[in-house]
Amino acid sequence: MTRIYVPRDTTALSLGANEVAEALKQACADRDIDLVRNGSRGLFWLEPLIEVETDRGRVAYGPVTSEDIPALLDEGLLDGQPGHPLYQGPTEEIPYLKSQQRLTFERAGIIDPVSLDDYIHHGGYVGLRKALAKTAQEIVDEVKTSGLRGRGGAAFPAGIKWQTVLDADARTGSSPYSKRKFIVCNADEGDSGTFADRLVMEADPFMLIEGMTIAGLAVGADTGYIYLRSEYPVAHQILNEAIATAEAEGYLGDNVLNSGKAFHLEVRLGAGAYICGEETSLLDSLEGKRGQVRVKPPLPALKGAFGQPTVVNNVLTLAAVPFILAEGGEAYADYGMGRSRGTLAFQLTGNIERGGVVELAFGHTLRELLEDYGGGTASGRPIRAVQVGGPLGAYMPESQWDTPLDYEAFSEVGAVVGHGGIVVFDDTVDMLDQARFAMEFCAVESCGKCTPCRIGSTRGVEVIDRIRNNEHRDNNLILLEDLCDTLEDGSLCAMGGMTPNPVRSALQYFPDDFHRDSTTASQATSEEA
């Protein structure tokens, strides 16, 4: 019997993976094949990437369409033969993958995401078993040793947050939730240019479930919620399936692995609001309210979900935990540089030849990612600007691409690593359009609490339109700077506070785009028709 893998993650599906699987099934109706729907390896430019198991290991072909199947079979697909032009060789030898340092994405694309057996067979649930043999404080100490920092953007040390929740007194209050603590996974992944959270959930969901269960043991929480953006229907389905299996097999529920400890897990869907990625807004949304940002303090660690002590961590933060418990905090800390320990999943996106997930220890440069991994733009034109760290991150010109990818080094040049999203633009980009979009996005997604963010962003769009049309351009450029100051100073959260990043960097590094003859300037679109 021949085992063939056809991925089922969102990207592979978006490029026709189901049609490929169907074509394979039909063409092989009278052959003995075992078709496995794996996650994705994250080599998205090769999707759909199908793999065949051979005695030389798994062999890859991609990007495959359903029309390619007959020719592939003729050229010896089922034996892993090299004849067809889509032959990529042994998967693990593909340089893009081979040179990565995969800890979090170690299993991605290798296993069937909803097979608990596969997960366990590939090292899953070792961390939970070790955690069950430890005290809560010992688990927290292990996470502290690892140096793991939050992967959702703010890079706060995870161990310190957990310690606060562990030490918090949950007994106060008369609400039906008193005595309880919660683990909340932030799976809102709203940043454009990011999909690493999604890939974890779609390719290796048990790892997240295990990480949350360990977090529950560490702080004494018996319930977890995964707050998932509604834009991720595939992840939703896969998570629900994996949770049901984990419950049925005793990895979740009232008595986790007969330890006497309970941990329940539920997915809650967001409803299309970017701001609900901000942790306090997320908590209000989880409670069934408008997702408005709360004033801190109190910290969510002390007064979080339903007023109770709560760990809020990003998907990747929680997904790193099983490795840390299985291999030890030291093993994780051995990767990285300075205060940025471990690995980060960079996501190469936008106008890039080889887009995908690149997990590396901190310290590589942006240029290595863009050139060695990314292979330049998909359009073949020169790269002009790169936005790192999501819609609130700065646009970086070529002079900054040698900055090492680490939280502190980026912050020195006024940029952010954030969730590791890297969006590439070629030389046809109009940076005035990009600055305008940053303001427009802030206007659309503001939670409405602060006037500068709610109103200032709309003014920002108008001012940029005037700059484009050369109406009192110099005065409006000054006005735009003032607006950025106001947003920075008068915003409660980073939505308003960091929207100036993309705007200012566009102005500073690409000034020509703000001084064009108005007749040659391009015309950006708006949500409002």
Add this chain to the structure above:
Amino acid sequence: MHISAQDSSAGADLPRDWIQVEVAAHKAKPGPLLPILHSIRNRLGYIPEAAVPLIAEGLQITRAEVHGVISFYHDFNTHPVGRNRLQVCRAEACQARGCRSLEAHAQETLGIGYHQTTPDGEFTLEPVYCLGNCATGPSVRLNDDIHGRVTPKRLDALLDQATTQPLTLQPLAEEPES
């Protein structure tokens, strides 16, 4: 203003009993409001005005609170939507792959702007800010399927497919009012 396939004030078709059952089913869980609104949206495509008092009563909160929540979230339309929901990603990574011309094409082909429904009730067009498919943009979501590297031509084919398939199942699809 566009005309919807159904009249938004119509309360006649409102599955009142079902909504009440749905509210009761979620009521015991912490933070039940979003799950309730999602389940109504899944079934009806939107949140009818007449559902608001039923939810408010069931959860013992004010109607204003329910309204406040519905209006906060982009997902919860308060008017009927088309049989198909087309979302075009407008975010940065898709911009880098030409989504600005794709959105223009979608609006022109369907003859509507964002947040509008075609007069025949087939499509509602919505903006979306990232579908997590940013390495292979531009991306769109048609109902629950996400599509990558969508050219204008590919979009036309997707729209075609969406209209031809359900029509064979529902040959008596209601005519739009005009």
